[in-house]
Amino acid sequence: PFVVHGPAQPDRVALTFHTNGDLALAEKLLKTVESRSVPITTFIIGSWLDANPKMAKRIMDGGHELANHTYTHPTFSSLSRAQVVTEITKCRDTLARLSGGQGGRWFRPSGFDDGTESPSAMILEEAGKAGYQAVLGFDVDPFDYRDPGRDAVVSRTLAAVKPGSVVSLHFGHQGTVDALPAILDGLAAKKLQPVTLSTLLG
Numbered sequence: 001p002f003v004v005h006g007p008a009q010p011d012r013v014a015l016t017f018h019t020n021g022d023l024a025l026a027e028k029l030l031k032t033v034e035s036r037s038v039p040i041t042t043f044i045i046g047s048w049l050d051a052n053p054k055m056a057k058r059i060m061d062g063g064h065e066l067a068n069h070t071y072t073h074p075t076f077s078s079l080s081r082a083q084v085v086t087e088i089t090k091c092r093d094t095l096a097r098l099s100g101g102q103g104g105r106w107f108r109p110s111g112f113d114d115g116t117e118s119p120s121a122m123i124l125e126e127a128g129k130a131g132y133q134a135v136l137g138f139d140v141d142p143f144d145y146r147d148p149g150r151d152a153v154v155s156r157t158l159a160a161v162k163p164g165s166v167v168s169l170h171f172g173h174q175g176t177v178d179a180l181p182a183i184l185d186g187l188a189a190k191k192l193q194p195v196t197l198s199t200l201l202g
Contacts, residue, residue, distance in 0.1 A: 001124070001134050001135070002118040002119065002124060002134070002135050002136075002137060003134045003135070003136055003137065003166075003201065004115065004116050004137040004138065004139050004166065005138075005139045005164045005165055005166050006164040006165075006166065006197075006200035006201050007164050007200075008162070008163040008164040009163065009164075010163075010193075011163045011190075011191055011192050011193060012163065012164070012192065012193050012194070012195045012199065012200050013161055013162075013163070013164065013165045013166070013167060013187065013192045013193070013194055013195070013200070014041055014165070014166045014167065014194070014195060014196060014197045014199075014200040014201075015033075015038070015040045015041070015167050015169060015183075015194050016040070016041045016042075016043055016067070016108075016136070016138060016166055016167060016168055016169065016197065017029070017040055017041070017042050017043065017169050017170060017171050018043050018045070018069055018108075018145070018168070018169070018170045018171065019042040019043055019044045019045060019048065019049075019055075019059075019069065019171045020045040020048035020073070020171060020172055021048075021170070021171045021172015021173070022172055023052060023055070025171065025172055025173070025174060025177055026055065026171050026172070027058075028177050029171060029176065029177050029180065030058070030059065030062050030064070032177060032180045032181060033062075033064075033180065033184070033194075034062050034063070036184050037063075038184060038194045039062075039063045039064050039065065039194070039195060039196045039199075040064050040065070040194070040196070041064065041065040041067055041106070041196050041197040041198075042059050042064055042065065042066055042067065042171075043067045043068070043069035043106075043108045043136075044056075044066055044067065044068065044069055044091065044094075044095060044104075045069050045070060045071070045072070045073050045091070045110075046068075046070065046071035046072070046090055046091030046094040046095070047071055047072050047073075049091075049094055049095070049098055050094055050098075053098050056095070056098035056099045057098075057099070057100075060099060064196070065104075065105075065196040065197060065198055066095050066099055066104045067104040067105065067106040067107065067108065067136070067197065068088065068091045068092055068095060068103060068104045068106065068107045068108070068132065069091070069107075069108050069110060070087040070088065070091055070109065070110045071086070071087050071090040071091040071094070072087065073110040073111070074087065074110060074111060075110070075111030076109035076110055076111045076112065076119065076123060077111060077112075077119075077120070078111075081122055081126065084122065084123055084126050085126050085129075085130070087110075088107060088126060088127055088130045088132075089130050091103070092104070092130055092131065103130075103131065104132075105132065105133050105134075105197075105198055106132060106133065106134060106135075106136045106197055106198075107127045107130070107132040107134075107135050107136065108135065108136045108137070109123055109127075109135065112137075115137040115138035115139060115140075115141050115166075115168055116137055116138075116139060117137070118137070119135060123135065134201070136166065136197065137166070138165075138166040138167060138168035139160070139165050139166055140157060140160040140161050140165045140166065140167040140168065141156075141160075141167075141168045142154075142156035142157045142160075142167075142168075142169070142179075143156070144169055144170050144173055144175060144176045144179070145170045145173060147173055147174075147175050148175065149175050150175050150178040150179045150182075151179075152175075153169075153175055153176060153178075153179035153183070154179045154182040154183055154186065157169075157179070157183050157186070158183065158186040158187075158190075161186075161187065161190070161192065162192075163192060164200070165192075166197070166200070
Protein backbone atom coordinates (compact mmCIF):
# COMPACT_ATOMS: atom_id res chain seq x y z
CA PRO A 1 0.00 0.00 0.00
CA PHE A 2 0.91 3.67 -0.39
CA VAL A 3 0.97 5.59 2.91
CA VAL A 4 1.11 9.38 3.22
CA HIS A 5 0.58 9.85 6.96
CA GLY A 6 -0.06 7.93 10.13
CA PRO A 7 -2.89 7.94 12.67
CA ALA A 8 -3.72 11.29 14.26
CA GLN A 9 -3.88 9.73 17.74
CA PRO A 10 -1.71 9.73 19.75
CA ASP A 11 -0.13 13.06 18.83
CA ARG A 12 2.96 11.85 16.99
CA VAL A 13 4.75 12.80 13.79
CA ALA A 14 7.59 11.20 11.82
CA LEU A 15 10.57 13.22 10.60
CA THR A 16 11.93 11.43 7.53
CA PHE A 17 15.21 12.43 5.89
CA HIS A 18 16.40 11.63 2.39
CA THR A 19 19.93 10.62 3.24
CA ASN A 20 22.92 11.56 1.13
CA GLY A 21 25.36 14.46 0.82
CA ASP A 22 28.18 15.85 2.94
CA LEU A 23 29.20 13.74 5.94
CA ALA A 24 30.01 16.73 8.16
CA LEU A 25 26.49 18.07 7.64
CA ALA A 26 25.07 14.59 8.26
CA GLU A 27 26.92 14.42 11.57
CA LYS A 28 25.67 17.88 12.59
CA LEU A 29 22.10 16.91 11.77
CA LEU A 30 22.32 13.65 13.70
CA LYS A 31 23.86 15.37 16.72
CA THR A 32 21.10 18.01 16.67
CA VAL A 33 18.27 15.49 16.85
CA GLU A 34 20.14 13.24 19.27
CA SER A 35 20.72 16.15 21.68
CA ARG A 36 16.90 16.32 21.94
CA SER A 37 16.43 12.52 22.05
CA VAL A 38 14.50 12.64 18.77
CA PRO A 39 14.67 9.49 16.59
CA ILE A 40 14.36 9.97 12.83
CA THR A 41 13.77 7.71 9.85
CA THR A 42 16.54 7.94 7.26
CA PHE A 43 15.59 7.12 3.67
CA ILE A 44 18.98 5.97 2.49
CA ILE A 45 20.28 6.37 -1.05
CA GLY A 46 22.17 3.11 -1.49
CA SER A 47 25.08 4.43 -3.53
CA TRP A 48 25.78 7.04 -0.83
CA LEU A 49 25.79 4.37 1.86
CA ASP A 50 28.11 2.17 -0.20
CA ALA A 51 30.48 5.15 -0.45
CA ASN A 52 30.15 5.82 3.32
CA PRO A 53 29.58 2.36 4.81
CA LYS A 54 30.22 3.37 8.43
CA MET A 55 27.15 5.61 8.35
CA ALA A 56 24.77 2.64 8.65
CA LYS A 57 26.02 1.82 12.15
CA ARG A 58 26.37 5.50 13.04
CA ILE A 59 22.71 6.15 12.21
CA MET A 60 21.46 3.05 14.00
CA ASP A 61 23.62 3.73 17.08
CA GLY A 62 21.84 7.08 17.35
CA GLY A 63 18.50 5.30 17.71
CA HIS A 64 17.36 6.05 14.18
CA GLU A 65 15.66 3.89 11.56
CA LEU A 66 17.00 2.94 8.13
CA ALA A 67 14.67 2.87 5.11
CA ASN A 68 15.12 2.45 1.35
CA HIS A 69 15.21 5.48 -0.99
CA THR A 70 16.57 3.70 -4.10
CA TYR A 71 20.17 3.03 -5.08
CA THR A 72 20.98 5.96 -7.40
CA HIS A 73 17.99 8.34 -6.88
CA PRO A 74 16.65 8.36 -10.46
CA THR A 75 13.30 9.78 -11.61
CA PHE A 76 11.28 6.67 -10.84
CA SER A 77 8.32 7.35 -13.11
CA SER A 78 10.62 7.08 -16.16
CA LEU A 79 12.08 3.65 -15.29
CA SER A 80 11.28 0.27 -16.78
CA ARG A 81 10.10 -2.51 -14.48
CA ALA A 82 13.55 -4.12 -14.56
CA GLN A 83 15.19 -0.82 -13.59
CA VAL A 84 12.70 -0.34 -10.75
CA VAL A 85 13.50 -3.80 -9.41
CA THR A 86 17.24 -3.10 -9.55
CA GLU A 87 16.96 0.25 -7.77
CA ILE A 88 14.82 -1.20 -4.96
CA THR A 89 16.69 -4.46 -4.42
CA LYS A 90 20.21 -3.04 -4.75
CA CYS A 91 19.50 -0.47 -2.02
CA ARG A 92 17.74 -3.12 0.10
CA ASP A 93 20.72 -5.45 -0.15
CA THR A 94 23.16 -2.62 0.68
CA LEU A 95 21.12 -1.73 3.76
CA ALA A 96 21.00 -5.35 4.89
CA ARG A 97 24.72 -5.88 4.34
CA LEU A 98 25.90 -2.70 6.08
CA SER A 99 23.37 -2.71 8.93
CA GLY A 100 24.00 -6.35 9.77
CA GLY A 101 20.29 -7.00 9.50
CA GLN A 102 17.34 -6.11 7.32
CA GLY A 103 16.85 -3.91 4.29
CA GLY A 104 14.44 -1.64 6.16
CA ARG A 105 10.65 -1.86 6.50
CA TRP A 106 9.79 1.11 4.28
CA PHE A 107 10.48 2.17 0.69
CA ARG A 108 10.15 5.62 -0.87
CA PRO A 109 10.67 6.07 -4.61
CA SER A 110 12.77 9.00 -5.83
CA GLY A 111 11.82 11.79 -8.20
CA PHE A 112 8.32 12.55 -6.89
CA ASP A 113 7.74 16.24 -6.11
CA ASP A 114 4.29 15.58 -4.68
CA GLY A 115 4.46 13.30 -1.64
CA THR A 116 0.71 12.63 -1.76
CA GLU A 117 0.74 11.34 -5.35
CA SER A 118 0.73 7.55 -5.44
CA PRO A 119 3.42 5.84 -7.50
CA SER A 120 2.25 3.47 -10.23
CA ALA A 121 0.78 0.07 -9.47
CA MET A 122 3.95 -1.49 -10.91
CA ILE A 123 6.18 0.38 -8.45
CA LEU A 124 3.94 -0.59 -5.52
CA GLU A 125 3.92 -4.21 -6.69
CA GLU A 126 7.70 -4.45 -7.04
CA ALA A 127 8.29 -2.80 -3.65
CA GLY A 128 5.99 -5.40 -2.10
CA LYS A 129 7.81 -8.22 -3.87
CA ALA A 130 11.11 -6.85 -2.52
CA GLY A 131 9.75 -7.19 1.02
CA TYR A 132 8.48 -3.70 1.83
CA GLN A 133 5.40 -3.41 4.02
CA ALA A 134 4.48 -0.05 2.49
CA VAL A 135 5.62 2.60 0.06
CA LEU A 136 5.88 5.88 1.92
CA GLY A 137 4.85 9.29 0.73
CA PHE A 138 4.63 12.39 2.92
CA ASP A 139 2.12 15.12 3.70
CA VAL A 140 4.56 17.85 4.81
CA ASP A 141 7.22 19.11 2.38
CA PRO A 142 9.07 22.37 3.07
CA PHE A 143 11.15 21.88 -0.13
CA ASP A 144 14.30 22.20 1.95
CA TYR A 145 16.36 20.64 -0.88
CA ARG A 146 15.82 23.86 -2.86
CA ASP A 147 17.73 25.73 -0.12
CA PRO A 148 15.08 28.38 0.64
CA GLY A 149 16.86 29.28 3.90
CA ARG A 150 16.37 28.35 7.53
CA ASP A 151 13.29 30.50 8.22
CA ALA A 152 11.35 29.19 5.22
CA VAL A 153 12.06 25.57 6.17
CA VAL A 154 10.89 26.22 9.74
CA SER A 155 7.72 28.14 8.83
CA ARG A 156 6.65 25.80 6.03
CA THR A 157 7.12 22.72 8.20
CA LEU A 158 5.30 24.08 11.23
CA ALA A 159 2.45 25.56 9.17
CA ALA A 160 1.66 22.20 7.57
CA VAL A 161 2.40 19.65 10.29
CA LYS A 162 -0.42 17.96 12.21
CA PRO A 163 -0.85 14.81 14.30
CA GLY A 164 0.15 11.81 12.20
CA SER A 165 2.15 13.83 9.68
CA VAL A 166 5.10 12.40 7.76
CA VAL A 167 7.60 15.21 7.12
CA SER A 168 10.02 15.07 4.18
CA LEU A 169 13.44 16.61 4.87
CA HIS A 170 16.95 16.12 3.51
CA PHE A 171 20.50 15.54 4.64
CA GLY A 172 23.18 17.59 2.88
CA HIS A 173 21.62 21.04 3.29
CA GLN A 174 22.89 23.60 5.81
CA GLY A 175 19.51 25.33 5.94
CA THR A 176 17.87 22.11 7.12
CA VAL A 177 20.43 21.64 9.89
CA ASP A 178 19.94 25.28 10.93
CA ALA A 179 16.14 24.89 10.90
CA LEU A 180 15.97 21.74 13.00
CA PRO A 181 16.16 23.26 16.51
CA ALA A 182 13.27 25.63 15.76
CA ILE A 183 11.28 22.85 14.10
CA LEU A 184 11.73 20.65 17.19
CA ASP A 185 10.74 23.57 19.46
CA GLY A 186 7.67 24.19 17.32
CA LEU A 187 6.62 20.53 17.42
CA ALA A 188 7.01 20.54 21.21
CA ALA A 189 4.86 23.69 21.43
CA LYS A 190 2.18 21.90 19.40
CA LYS A 191 2.51 18.88 21.73
CA LEU A 192 3.62 16.71 18.80
CA GLN A 193 6.16 14.00 19.56
CA PRO A 194 8.60 13.04 16.77
CA VAL A 195 8.96 9.25 16.41
CA THR A 196 10.26 6.83 13.79
CA LEU A 197 7.96 5.69 11.00
CA SER A 198 7.80 2.23 12.56
CA THR A 199 6.56 3.75 15.83
CA LEU A 200 4.08 6.02 14.01
CA LEU A 201 2.68 3.32 11.75
CA GLY A 202 3.05 0.40 14.16
